[in-house]
Amino acid sequence: MMLGLLLARAGVDVTVLEKHGDFLRDFRGDTVHASTIRLIDELGLGDGFRRLPQSRLNNVAFPIPGAGLVTVGDFASLKPPYNYIAMMPQWDFLDFLATQAAREPSFTLLMEHEATELAFDGGRVTGVRYRTRGGTRGGTEGTLHADLVVATDGRHSVLRRAAGLRPKDYPVPFDTWWFKLPRHASEKGAVAGIVPAFRDREAMIALFRDDYYQMGYLAPKGDNARIRAEGVERFREHVAALRPDLADRVDSISSLDDLHWLDVRLDRLRRWYVDGLLCIGDAAHAMSPVGGVGINLAIQDAVAAASLLAPPLLRRNVRVQDLAAVQRRRRMPTVVVQTVQRIMHRAVFVPLFAGKTPGPPPALLFVVRHAPVVRRILPRLIAFGPRPEHAPGFARRLQARDAT
Numbered sequence: 001m002m003l004g005l006l007l008a009r010a011g012v013d014v015t016v017l018e019k020h021g022d023f024l025r026d027f028r029g030d031t032v033h034a035s036t037i038r039l040i041d042e043l044g045l046g047d048g049f050r051r052l053p054q055s056r057l058n059n060v061a062f063p064i065p066g067a068g069l070v071t072v073g074d075f076a077s078l079k080p081p082y083n084y085i086a087m088m089p090q091w092d093f094l095d096f097l098a099t100q101a102a103r104e105p106s107f108t109l110l111m112e113h114e115a116t117e118l119a120f121d122g123g124r125v126t127g128v129r130y131r132t133r134g135g136t137r138g139g140t141e142g143t144l145h146a147d148l149v150v151a152t153d154g155r156h157s158v159l160r161r162a163a164g165l166r167p168k169d170y171p172v173p174f175d176t177w178w179f180k181l182p183r184h185a186s187e188k189g190a191v192a193g194i195v196p197a198f199r200d201r202e203a204m205i206a207l208f209r210d211d212y213y214q215m216g217y218l219a220p221k222g223d224n225a226r227i228r229a230e231g232v233e234r235f236r237e238h239v240a241a242l243r244p245d246l247a248d249r250v251d252s253i254s255s256l257d258d259l260h261w262l263d264v265r266l267d268r269l270r271r272w273y274v275d276g277l278l279c280i281g282d283a284a285h286a287m288s289p290v291g292g293v294g295i296n297l298a299i300q301d302a303v304a305a306a307s308l309l310a311p312p313l314l315r316r317n318v319r320v321q322d323l324a325a326v327q328r329r330r331r332m333p334t335v336v337v338q339t340v341q342r343i344m345h346r347a348v349f350v351p352l353f354a355g356k357t358p359g360p361p362p363a364l365l366f367v368v369r370h371a372p373v374v375r376r377i378l379p380r381l382i383a384f385g386p387r388p389e390h391a392p393g394f395a396r397r398l399q400a401r402d403a404t
């Protein structure tokens with residue numbers, strides 16, 4: 001959606017295909033980092049963005065048995081106004097971007113259009129085949145020809161597979177089970193917090209929604225069968241033990257069907273493109289949930305792609321070298337973030353899920369607590385990431401007061 005908005009602002013004819021009828025997907029991430037908020041301001045959309053329902057995350061902290069919380073990222077130490085992470089349901093953010101993009105005459109969004117295959121001419125990708133869902137009206141099939149196809153179809157990308165691109169998988173020690181718990185009226189005013197709770201071989205995070213908590217239960221990969229075999233009552237006990245403050249409402253988990261299992265993946269394509277097709281976002285690199293960076297990295301890819309590709313697209317002459325330039329620009333930040341995630345997996349989650357520590361290793365927390373350089377760098381690294389992108393000149397607008 002971001003790439004569509006940016007290219008349309010450059011005057012490129014752009015069509016976004018979305019297979020679903022809306023963006024309302026439960027259990028999607030919330031974290032809009034400072035790099036993305038700054039970008040939204042550069043696009044002149046800051047006022048409308050800030051009017052969306054959201055809460056502010058001012059720091060990231062870990063609980064330490066007997067020692068309270070250790071803050072690993074104090075965003076308040078960053079320069080305002082980009083000194084927080086916005087917690088916002090992904091569907092609100094996508095609806096907002098879609099509304100802004102719809103104002104550009106060269107932008108088209110086709111909902112309920114599922115890309116199924118690539119169209120080729122010789123060795124070059126020349127478009128996508130799609131089918132519409134149509135429901136009772138009956139679906140149709142068609143081909144959309146294009147000078148460039150960008151696969152932004154997520155971590156199970158159909159188009160990446162159709163192009164013969166295979167990602168390299170990295171091992172991940174845990175999976176996540178998402179579910180909801182009610183949020184009482186008296187808890188409404190609370191500021192967002194995602195302090196994880198740790199116990200022997202399990203962990204839990206809670207994201208704030210308007211009238212419920214989005215809970216993520218983390219346990220070793222392969223434990224889905226164990227959870228199902230143990231049954232709902234045992235799962236409620238796990239939740240209550242991890243979050244005694246929420247134990248009064250675990251009965252709202254009526255069955256294990258209320259759990260949404262996320263098979264966590266971390267992978268990356270060696271080559272993000274073939275002639276006529278480029279992969280970005282999760283289609284090029286699925287991210288671990290550690291750090292909540294997936295949305296933001298995908299958006300940074302989109303900005304880099306728009307900046308580098310709008311001129312050749314306007315000339316209608318996109319070469320393979322142009323696509324390679326996008327990968328060159330975005331590979332380093334992706335590798336850095338995924339490497340940090342893999343280190344965190346090894347340092348925190350592998351020992352936790354092996355039952356060796358009840359939380360992050362003390363050595364790691366000592367460094368975070370006592371090394372001033374780390375304390376200074378960490379919030380910036382989390383909030384902006386390596387090589388944050390800025391809006392290209394052609395996409396910048398002065399703040400539009402009616403941008404809602």
Ligand SMILES: Cc1cc2nc3c(=O)[nH]c(=O)nc-3n(C[C@H](O)[C@H](O)[C@H](O)COP(=O)(O)OP(=O)(O)OC[C@H]3O[C@@H](n4cnc5c(N)ncnc54)[C@H](O)[C@@H]3O)c2cc1C
Binds near residue numbers: 027293294
């Ligand atoms: C449960 C969960 C929680 C997460 N939490 C966070 C978080 O807190 N913070 C964060 O930054 N990241 C989070 N992430 C990761 C983040 O959602 C992704 O990294 C990010 O959305 C990637 O963006 P994308 O545009 O590349 O792909 P996606 O967001 O996956 O978008 C792909 C889109 O393409 C559509 N699509 C798929 N196939 C087709 C097709 N064949 N034809 C047409 N349309 C298609 C999909 O419906 C979808 O709308 C989470 C992910 C999950 C699954």
